[in-house]
Amino acid sequence: MGMRKPKSREFKYDIMAVGAHPDDVEHGIGGSLIQWRKMGMKIVILHMTGGEMGTHGSKGTRRKEALAAAKTLKCDVDFLGLKDTEVRFTIETRNKFIRAVRKHRPRVIVAQYHDYPRMHPDHEQTGLIVKNAFRPCRFAQIKTPPHAPHWVENIYWHLFPFDMKPSFVVDVTDVMPAWEKVAACYESQLDSIPNYRERLMRFRRLAGAHIGVPYGEAFLCDVPLNATGVDITRFSPDPDYKEEERARGSERSPQRRRDR
Numbered sequence: 001m002g003m004r005k006p007k008s009r010e011f012k013y014d015i016m017a018v019g020a021h022p023d024d025v026e027h028g029i030g031g032s033l034i035q036w037r038k039m040g041m042k043i044v045i046l047h048m049t050g051g052e053m054g055t056h057g058s059k060g061t062r063r064k065e066a067l068a069a070a071k072t073l074k075c076d077v078d079f080l081g082l083k084d085t086e087v088r089f090t091i092e093t094r095n096k097f098i099r100a101v102r103k104h105r106p107r108v109i110v111a112q113y114h115d116y117p118r119m120h121p122d123h124e125q126t127g128l129i130v131k132n133a134f135r136p137c138r139f140a141q142i143k144t145p146p147h148a149p150h151w152v153e154n155i156y157w158h159l160f161p162f163d164m165k166p167s168f169v170v171d172v173t174d175v176m177p178a179w180e181k182v183a184a185c186y187e188s189q190l191d192s193i194p195n196y197r198e199r200l201m202r203f204r205r206l207a208g209a210h211i212g213v214p215y216g217e218a219f220l221c222d223v224p225l226n227a228t229g230v231d232i233t234r235f236s237p238d239p240d241y242k243e244e245e246r247a248r249g250s251e252r253s254p255q256r257r258r259d260r
């Protein structure tokens with residue numbers, strides 16, 4: 001039996017989480033990845049570079065850390081192999097990225113925003129590559145054998161300027177201890193960069209404030225979400241909720257959360 005060509009809307013993953021350097025995704029939106037894994041979503045993390053030009057940690061160390069973080073998150077992981085500090089949007093890097101998307105076939109891509117000059121230039125360029133690959137991924141005339149064209153449904157941006165209003169925020173308060181474990185996989189970065197840990201927490205407090213919870217992770221999308229089937233009546237957590245749950249003396253399950 002020959003290998004069957006996948007249809008352009010056949011998915012292998014729910015989410016492809018893209019970051020320029022190993023740790024960008026896990027430190028930036030690791031809590032959301034944990035929440036989405038709890039919902040049963042399949043996730044692949046794509047690191048554009050090996051982080052080899054970082055001030056702290058060798059390429060080997062950072063690769064090992066990336067593998068450990070993915071394992072802790074129960075996500076798959078891949079490396080695009082671009083050069084750290086030299087990520088640039090070109091047709092060549094776009095096509096390289098298209099190849100990776102077609103190989104992994106995600107429903108949606110989550111990536112660093114393409115316009116945030118205060119950040120590492122690799123982050124913006126990563127966003128530009130993703131933005132420019134989104135539609136051409138479908139084009140049959142761009143050949144990436146053996147991988148067939150693929151339709152990505154949407155892009156959700158993370159790591160965007162504070163004065164931009166998020167399109168949605170994921171409450172990560174309950175998974176902060178689990179996130180700490182994931183974040184700690186990147187020992188070479190977490191406590192070597194001055195104020196880094198505090199900065200990660202500041203981002204989460206700010207995002208959380210948008211939805212009235214202690215810690216959140218914020219996302220931006222260019223087009224509205226299709227909210228059919230989503231419970232749009234729930235905004236902030238019911239303050240009595242945790243008390244009620246404690247009184248019931250049982251563990252939270254996603255089902256109960258939906259039913260309350």
Ligand SMILES: [Zn+2]
Pocket residue numbers: 020021024120123
């Ligand atoms: Zn980075």
